[in-house]
Structure formats: structure tokens, C-alpha cells
Amino acid sequence: MALRAALRTKCALSGFLSQPSSSSRHGRVCASTVLAAQQRSNSTSSKISVDFDQSTGVAVMHMKSPPVNSLSLDFLTEFCISLEKLEMDKSCRGLIITSSLPKVFSAGLDILEMYGKSPESCGEFWKAVQEMWLKLYSSNMVTVAAINGSSPAGGCLMSLTCDYRIMVDNPRYSIGLNETQLGIVAPFWFKDTMANTVGHRITEMALALGMLYSPAEALKIGLVDQIVPEEKLMSTAEQAMAKWLAIPAHARQLTKSMMRKPTVDRMTSKREADVQNFVSFITKDAIQNSLRVYLEMLKKRKA
Numbered sequence: 001m002a003l004r005a006a007l008r009t010k011c012a013l014s015g016f017l018s019q020p021s022s023s024s025r026h027g028r029v030c031a032s033t034v035l036a037a038q039q040r041s042n043s044t045s046s047k048i049s050v051d052f053d054q055s056t057g058v059a060v061m062h063m064k065s066p067p068v069n070s071l072s073l074d075f076l077t078e079f080c081i082s083l084e085k086l087e088m089d090k091s092c093r094g095l096i097i098t099s100s101l102p103k104v105f106s107a108g109l110d111i112l113e114m115y116g117k118s119p120e121s122c123g124e125f126w127k128a129v130q131e132m133w134l135k136l137y138s139s140n141m142v143t144v145a146a147i148n149g150s151s152p153a154g155g156c157l158m159s160l161t162c163d164y165r166i167m168v169d170n171p172r173y174s175i176g177l178n179e180t181q182l183g184i185v186a187p188f189w190f191k192d193t194m195a196n197t198v199g200h201r202i203t204e205m206a207l208a209l210g211m212l213y214s215p216a217e218a219l220k221i222g223l224v225d226q227i228v229p230e231e232k233l234m235s236t237a238e239q240a241m242a243k244w245l246a247i248p249a250h251a252r253q254l255t256k257s258m259m260r261k262p263t264v265d266r267m268t269s270k271r272e273a274d275v276q277n278f279v280s281f282i283t284k285d286a287i288q289n290s291l292r293v294y295l296e297m298l299k300k301r302k303a
């Protein structure tokens, strides 16, 4: 609860959206190797840990919430606080998001936050999902998703908000917005984020059928930008990051804003209505029943 209160205070102070600024983010520290080692900082909370290397200006955020990094309210709250801290640190110019768990990047929204909960809880949860999306999609930092496992639904959305996606080439991993398979519907801003990445027609089919793609298929449709062997994931992410950071920050940030602002504005202008839509949809008996069946299916599959 303290974390949630902290986030609320932070949001009130900083505003919901971090607008791209033309101020320079060139706060790089020139340092010897020894100094660089001293300038690494590490912050850890229970579900997220962040390694920040001041010599490169790049932070790596590790999601570490077993069993599957599902996006619960507590997870999202910690995630947003970590993100906000990095965003406010002018020396942090890039963020790589990855998972510390084997086989799973993120299983998406925590279904238990949407099943058997009061309308108030569902509303609070949905605001946190919106907040994660807003912060990531409009981040001033270069963001790279290093996808080292399956990434359905909200996990896919999280990676789609990044500037660049690299996925481990393992056919057992999958990625996509599979909400319809749970009997639920991805909201318009999930759909917009995917359509902005892979186009309208592919999104239409993918959402209607709740498609989950293998890494090779995801690469083919542009859902991810690169696939690599597991052992090359982080070095490839660092190389991609260096390429993006080599572009003058103000030009890159304004370009990002130009590309994403219409989508962000559409969501923010409908934010409250979107919460109400979600709450009235998710608390319907038929939808609760679909979620129950899906949860049972997950448990059976495990057994």
C-alpha cells in the first residue's frame, strides 16, 4: 500500500505523461574502466531490479516476479516507480527491459487482478495498466525489449511500447495479443499500439484470432525487430541501444513524439471512460466465467 501511495504522490507531482523535452540528455560520464565500475548502481525491489551503468547511461531493468512476471497491481506499481526514477535521472538515456525468469518474459496482466475482484479494485488495477503504457510509450529514454521468453497479451504490449524489440529465437516461446482466447477484448490503445507497429490488417487478424506467434513468425510480421540465440540477447540489445543513442537526443525524442503523440493523446483524452469501460466489461458474469474457465485450463495444462 505504501508503494501505491508513493506512486500516486509521484504521479500527482510529475503529471501522468513525461513529455519529450528538447533539453539534452547528453549527461554522459567519461570515465576510466575502474571509475565506470564504481559508477554502476543497483536498485532492487521485490519484483524489479535495475542495474544502471552511468558510463554508458544505460539501465537494465530485470523483471523478477515468479512464476511468470504477471503484471499485478503491485508489480505495475513497482515498475512505474522504477521507470519514473530513471526518467527523472538525466544521466539515464537508455533502458533495456528483460526478465530474470527462465522461459517467460511476462505472462501479461495478472488474471487474478481481474477475476473475482470488486469494481473498485478492477478500476485501480486498470489505472496502473494505463500508467505503465503511458510512461513507456512516451518515454524520453531509448527503450529496448530483450524478450527472453514467452510474452502474451500485456507482456506483448509492454514490449510493443519499446523503441526496439529483440527476441530469443526459441520456437517454444510465443508473443502476441491473445486476449480473445480468454474471452476478453484488448482495448483500443492495445490495438493502436500493435497497429502502429505491424499495420491494420495484421492487427485485425491477430486480435480477432488471439494469435500467438513464434519468434520467427513475429519477425516476419514485424512484431519483433530481430531474433537471436539466447546467449547473444543482451549483447545484441546493447548494440541496438548504442545505435539509437548515437542519434542526437532532441531529434530522436521529437521524432518519437511525432510518431506516438496522436495515439497517446487519444488514450489520455479517453482515460476515465476507458477505466469505466474496462470495469463494466470485466465484472460481467459471462466474462468472469470465461476467465474462470481459462484459469482452470492453465492449471490443468500444468498438471
Ligand SMILES: CCC/C=C/C(=O)SCCNC(=O)CCNC(=O)[C@H](O)C(C)(C)COP(=O)([O-])OP(=O)([O-])OC[C@H]1O[C@@H](n2cnc3c(N)ncnc32)[C@H](O)[C@@H]1OP(=O)([O-])[O-]
Pocket: 067, 068, 070, 103, 104, 106, 107, 108, 109, 110, 111, 112, 150, 152, 153, 154, 155, 178, 179, 182, 184, 185, 186, 187, 295, 298, 299, 302
Ligand atoms: C481487457 C484486458 C486485457 C488483458 C490483457 C492480458 O494481459 S490478459 C493475460 C493473458 N495472459 C495469458 O494468456 C498467459 C497465460 N499464461 C501462459 O500462457 C503461461 O503461463 C506462460 C506461457 C506465460 C508460461 O508457461 P509456464 O509453463 O512457464 O507456466 P504455467 O503456465 O505453468 O504457469 C505458472 C503459474 O502461473 C499462473 N499464471 C500464468 N499466467 C498467468 C497470468 N497471466 N495471470 C495470473 N496467473 C498466471 C498459472 O496459472 C500457474 O499458476 P499455479 O498453477 O502455479 O498456481
